[in-house]
Amino acid sequence: MIMACQPLPNVWRGDSHRECTMIRAPMSITCLTITQPTRLAMLRRAVADFCRQEYSQRELLIVHDAGSEFDTVLDDLIADFPGQPIRTHAAPAGTSLGELRNLSVELAGSEFLCQWDDDDRYHPLRLSMQLQALQTEAADFCFLSDQLHWFAARGEMYWTDWNIEPYPLNFVQGTLLGRRDCLPRYPDLLRGEDTGLCLDILRAGRRIARMREFAWLYVYVFHGGNAWSAAHHQAITAHKSLHGAHLLARKRVLETRLREYAPPLGHIVMPSRTGDLIFD
Structure with missing residues (x-):
């Protein structure tokens, strides 16, 4: 059972003194997914995670550049999730990842946007809490x-704790949820496009809320076919991972929250210098 969304502790903070009008719920969110045929099995899990979101005012927009045949494949996948607000769009072949992201923003039908990568996993409370x-x-x-x-x-x-990165880039760039009318264009790149976007957000003086202690809302998956190499992923965990008492203090919340993923994540080992944590 998903635990109810309770008022959050004050563990995030804004970072700009610019005046901003308070947002009032309910507000719609478009989750933006860029995909390709080789990722169909992973996409199915990302779609399932979208469908289990507690937040109801949402839609999923899937954009690709793989042609009409893949559109048919996506139609079949979406048919397995009847009644869900899911749309697809086929872009011209060879469109860069950055331009695919820009196209998805243009096609989105909501005031708020959330990056929803096809190969990662999302807790049912991800949208509502963020x-x-x-x-x-x-x-x-x-x-x-x-x-x-x-x-x-x-x-x-x-x-992994990204707060150890120098301010103001002390956050996970791929976890964006924000106002559509404040979003800059993504740079026309094959990878690394989110870094350029985040730098432009900061240059514009936009107000950013950073959520700490909620790692369980998002699972960043290395599967071997990622845009970045295994060495890149291993460097992240070597530099930013929690160990020892810092990890043990989070065991109880992990036991609860990891069980709430469906499809389940399966057997998980969290390596630690003072003894691994095991979750089934």
Whole structure:
């Protein structure tokens, strides 16, 4: 059973003194997914996670550049989730990831947007809690400052703390939820496009809410076919992972929240220098 969304502790903060009008719920959110045929199985899990979101005012927009045949494949996938607010759009072949993201923003039908990558996992409270943090801080954007980094093939997961990065980029760039009318264009890149976007958000003086201690809302998955190499992913976990007492203090919340994922994540080992944590 999903635990009810309770008022959040004051563990996030805004970062700009610019005046901002308070946002009032309910507000619609478009989750933006860019995909390709080789990721169909992972996409199915991301779609399932979208369908289980507690927040009801939402839609999922799936954009690709793989042609009409893949459109038919996506139609079949969506048919397995009847009644869900899911749309697809086919872009011209060879469109860069950055331009696909820009196209998805243009096609979105909501005031708020959330990056919803096809190969990652999302807790059922992801949208509701992140929007609540944004509203509480009267912010333009909200990012997580922690994430669960999962090496799926070997069943290893790490709690990575991005708050150790120098301010103001001390957040997970791929966890964006924000106001559509404040979002800059993504740079026309094949990868790394979210860094350029986040830098433009900061240059514009937008107010950012950073959520700490909620890594369980988002599972960043390494599966071998990612845009970034295994060495890149391993460097993140080597530098940012929690160990020892810091990890043990989060065991209880992880036991509760990891069970709320469906499809289940399966057997998970969280390596720690003082003894691994095991979750089934």
